[in-house]
Amino acid sequence: MKKILLFIVFPLLMQSCLYEDKNYFEESASARIEGKIAETKNILLSHSKGWILYYFPELEHGGHNYAISFAGEQAKIACESKVVDAKVKGCTPVYNDSCLYDIIPEQGAILTFNTYSELLHQFRNPSASAYHGLGGDYEFILTSVEPNEIKLTGKTTGHTMRMFPVPDSYESKERYLEAVQATVAKSKLGSYVLYYEGKFVDSVTGTARGRYLSYSYNEIKIKEVTKKDDTVVTVAHIPLIYTPNGFIVYHDKIENASRNVTSIRRTEELLPLFNPDMEYTEFTFDETNSKFVSKDGKIEFVKVYPLAELNTRIADFIENSYFEYYPGTGNACSQFDGLWNTAAMFLDTFYGSQGVALSDISIGYDMLMGRDKYTLIFWCGRYNATYGIDVKTVSGTTNQISISTAAGGNLNWTVFGIFLDSLVNFFVNNSPWIVETEPDNYELPETVKLISAANPDMWIYIELY
């Protein structure tokens, strides 16, 4: 009898579990995600001029504006920046590129660009020297989708990003990017100081690429101007994204760069000048006074000297680059060719059997000694000879540099000197040099022609390494 009862009661228990199941949503999970995907696709396709994406790869590379228009299964891509050989080369002429995109059901809904685009994937493209690329994403978790704003999170980086339709005031997405490029050109970060409510705080440095402020402020000064006692971090890195009017700092991307304070991450501690209740602070560039001003007028980044006086291309040349001279027809004046051939011949005669062969020259900051040292490095097969030099802009000019000999360098094969001195003297004795760049844009040039200001017959081409 007990057995019979069990057979009767057990199915009842099973059934009671079934009826306790409640539907909290009108649709199933798969139907809801499918609905969200369809809705998102419609929104993406509804803006024929396209969308602007504030894209943040590894934060030390700052933020970059992408313009993306969606049509069918294709995404057309434009960008204000270009990555070459794992280096961000700043603004280049905008050009179009395309790839396939999709919205897939994973972690909610994900916008994926799943075939290759030279631009969209440029911060992710790995190489031998940067096996993780420059920390870019190609898949984005859609955290919020509205007709006029889409919030995304990079699936790999976790960086929050934002997309919004190309504003009506711009004829096309290309025009918008050009407006951004114009801001970069006018307002390039170089030598700025920081003011808070009109009081001087400290100096600020930025990379020549101009999308990253390294902000080493004076803690005592910060306490004075903010009246706060809990300020502990004295160095912050602030990636920024340029806009047609200035730039935006997203507070969640500010990084603590203090060597001895690693645990602090809250915005108010990292950057006490910024309002921690806000997601971001927007700055407008005041061209007349050469300064960026926050919308509430409290924070100002002011240029310490008008950068227009100093051609930004030259500033780049000095601060962040090194160039290569390669021998070849038309790469230098005949005088230099003669000096080169003589030096190469003697080196070959005396040391060729030991693997010595003069091949090229590196010019610029010293790869080994740091960015405050500049060198001429003569590459000679198994050996190199390095000469310390000073490179400075010529005061009162917009496009001239001077080159002089300086301490430093490491002539690792001293006997080379007698053959190479004539080449060093070419650079020193014909200084100052007029700098002509190709292409002639406001960012890093690919090729530079140095022409002696005193004697135009003396010239040499060097290429950005």
Added chain:
Amino acid sequence: MVFTLIISAISCSDEKLDENSVIKKPNVTQNAFDIWLYNNYTLPYNIDFKYKMEDIETSTSRVLVPAEYTKAVAIAKLVKHLCTDAYGEVSNEAFIRLYFPKVLHLTGSAAWLSNGSRVLGEAEGGRKITLFEINELDPTNIEALNEYYFKTIHHEFSHILHQTKDYSPVYKDITGTDYLSDSWDDPSATSQNVWLPKGFISAYARKEPDEDFVEMIAHYLVYNNTWWNAMLTAANITASGNNRTGKTILEEKLTIVKDYMFKTWNVDLDVLKATIQRRQGEIGKLNLYDL
């Protein structure tokens, strides 16, 4: 029996899913390439050719970029011409359908490692092959095609074959004491002057017998007779500690490999090699980009 057949026939009828079902038919638009892949890979061979990158198909710790669309089209046509159709020509569709990896996944970049080396291709459990560096594809460079893509495919396919039906244990003893396990890429072992006289066709072949076996097949198939004979000539010396030349060892291994392929799979390796070599010569005539 009759009753069962009727039931089965009924259950196969084309019924639509209930509107409230949690299983939804994906709303996917197929482009021309998708349709081509369906007709040339999925339908005849049950192979899912994934040209749109999916990060879950490789280790998520790797940073990769997708394959360029046009190059994905080209490699799909090349794989069909040089692999599936070549095998199909000397065996049959069923053979490919049963044993060829079910997923081919493309990525555009190499899988770079922190030490500066890179992975050329990888396979998972005999089910999937991932081909890297599709964005570097140059259909005019047959050496690069073999090095980066086709050696990998034949290598991994051969793994599936021997994992399904094993080869003779005699093979494992031919150079049994010369396998190096994970030390195969030690700088002292990677020179051709080291591994070839010992009777290995590549540095990686020294890892273990299974890798040795599939490396033999892959190298024998993708390279022409001139290359193979040059390797035998270079191997015609006796390595220190051995009593036979590398050439003799390689020939002994190849005999077992050929015997295995013929007796186990009814594939004449020499006919297959000739077919692949002939098809390599036809690449220039293929329309690799139009669908």
